[in-house]
Amino acid sequence: MITAVVYSESGGTYKTTMTANLAVALERMGQNTLVLDLDPQEGNLTSLFDAGEHRSDPDADNLVKHILDMPDGNFDDLIESTAEGVDIVPSHDMLGDFTSNLEQKISYETGMKNISRDEYPRFELLYDLLWEEQELHEEYDAVLIDPNARAEDLLYNAIFALRTLVAPVKPAGKGNLSLDGLEELVGNMERQLDIEIGLSCVVPSGVGQTNAHQQYQRQFENTAAFATPVTIGNRESLMDAMWEARGSAFKVVEERWKTFEKEGTMVSEPGRRRVREREIETLRNLYELARFIATETFDADVDPVLELDVRDKETRIIDLRPDEPTEVTTA
Numbered sequence: 250m251i252t253a254v255v256y257s258e259s260g261g262t263y264k265t266t267m268t269a270n271l272a273v274a275l276e277r278m279g280q281n282t283l284v285l286d287l288d289p290q291e292g293n294l295t296s297l298f299d300a301g302e303h304r305s306d307p308d309a310d311n312l313v314k315h316i317l318d319m320p321d322g323n324f325d326d327l328i329e330s331t332a333e334g335v336d337i338v339p340s341h342d343m344l345g346d347f348t349s350n351l352e353q354k355i356s357y358e359t360g361m362k363n364i365s366r367d368e369y370p371r372f373e374l375l376y377d378l379l380w381e382e383q384e385l386h387e388e389y390d391a392v393l394i395d396p397n398a399r400a401e402d403l404l405y406n407a408i409f410a411l412r413t414l415v416a417p418v419k420p421a422g423k424g425n426l427s428l429d430g431l432e433e434l435v436g437n438m439e440r441q442l443d444i445e446i447g448l449s450c451v452v453p454s455g456v457g458q459t460n461a462h463q464q465y466q467r468q469f470e471n472t473a474a475f476a477t478p479v480t481i482g483n484r485e486s487l488m489d490a491m492w493e494a495r496g497s498a499f500k501v502v503e504e505r506w507k508t509f510e511k512e513g514t515m516v517s518e519p520g521r522r523r524v525r526e527r528e529i530e531t532l533r534n535l536y537e538l539a540r541f542i543a544t545e546t547f548d549a550d551v552d553p554v555l556e557l558d559v560r561d562k563e564t565r566i567i568d569l570r571p572d573e574p575t576e577v578t579t580a
C-alpha cells in the first residue's frame with residue numbers, strides 16, 4: 250500500500266499540481282489510486298479534477314461528517330471517479346470548519362464519558378475511518394492526500410493516517426535550503442502523536458535556468474538529509490494548462506491543450522499545443538518520481554514504461570529502466 254501526504258508549509262508550492270500528477274502517474278503504473286482533497290479553498294484538487302458538485306451544499310454528505318462519525322450516507326458514495334482513472338473524495342466547504350465541529354464533538358463525548366479533553370484521540374479520526382472502518386487497503390493500492398496547509402487538526406489527521414510525506418519545495422528568494430520548518434514539524438508531530446513519520450523525498454519544483462535556481466538545485470542534490478529523486482523545472486505553461494484540461498500534465502500533453510487569444514479573449518482548446526521536448530522530460534520526471542515513491546519508499550511493483558499517446562502525433566514510449574532510451578513511433 251502506497252500512502253503519502255503531499256506536504257509543504259506554505260501555499261502556492263505546487264502541492265495540488267503535484268498530487269494530481271503523482272496520482273495519475275501511479276494510476277498509469279497500474280496502481281488503483283484514491284486521492285483525498287482536504288483543502289476547502291478555491292483552486293483545489295477537486296476543481297482540478299472537475300469533481301465535487303455538492304461541495305457548497307451544507308446538507309450534502311461529505312468527508313467531514315464521516316471523519317466525525319456522523320455520516321449521512323455510505324462512504325463509498327462520496328468517492329467519485331475522474332476521467333484519468335483516479336478516484337477522488339472531493340473537498341467540501343465544511344472542511345473549513347473542521348476544528349470547531351471537532352471541538353463540539355469532543356466537548357460532547359468527553360462530557361458523556363467523563364474523560365479529560367487531553368485524552369481524546371483527536372488526530373486519529375481519519376486513520377480510523379480509512380483503515381479500520383472502510384478498510385481502503387482492500388480496494389486501493391495507493392492513497393494520496395492534498396492537505397490543508399495550515400498546521401492544524403486536518404493536517405495532523407492526514408499525517409497520522411498516511412505516515413509518509415512527499416514535500417515539494419520551491420526555490421526561495423535567495424535559493425537557500427528552507428526545510429528547517431519541515432524537519433521541526435515532523436519531529437514535533439512524531440513526539441506529539443507517538444508515531445514514526447517518513448519523509449519519502451523532497452521535490453525541488455519550479456526550478457528555472459537562473460544561476461540562483463541552479464545553485465539551489467545543486468544544494469538539494471548534494472544533501473544527504475533526504476532523497477531528491479527528481480527536480481521539476483519551471484513549467485508554468487504546462488501546469489497552468491492542467492486547470493483548463495481538468496486533469497494531469499500527462500493529459501495536457503496527450504490532448505495537446507493550449508491557451509491562446511482568439512478574437513480578443515483567452516480560450517483553451519485541445520489539439521493545439523506543440524510537443525515540446527522539455528515538457529516530455531517533465532512527464533518523465535513525474536513518472537520517475539511516482540516510481541521512486543512506489544518502489545523505494547513502499548516496495549511496490551509498478552509498470553516502468555510510460556506510454557504517451559499524443560493526439561494526432563507520434564506515440565512516445567518512455568522506459569524508466571536503465572539503458573532503455575526514449576523511443577518514438579510514428580502513429
Ligand SMILES: Nc1ncnc2c1ncn2[C@@H]1O[C@H](COP(=O)(O)OP(=O)(O)O)[C@@H](O)[C@H]1O
Pocket residue numbers: 259260261262263264265266267292454455456481482483484485486488489490
Ligand atoms: N513546476 C511548476 N512550474 C511553474 N508553475 C507551476 C509548477 N507547478 C505548478 N505551477 C503553478 O503554480 C500555481 C500554484 O500551484 P498549486 O499546485 O495550486 O499550489 P498549492 O496547491 O501548493 O497552493 C498553479 O497556477 C500551477 O499551475
Ligand SMILES: [Mg+2]
Pocket residue numbers: 264265266288292293294
Ligand atoms: Mg493547493
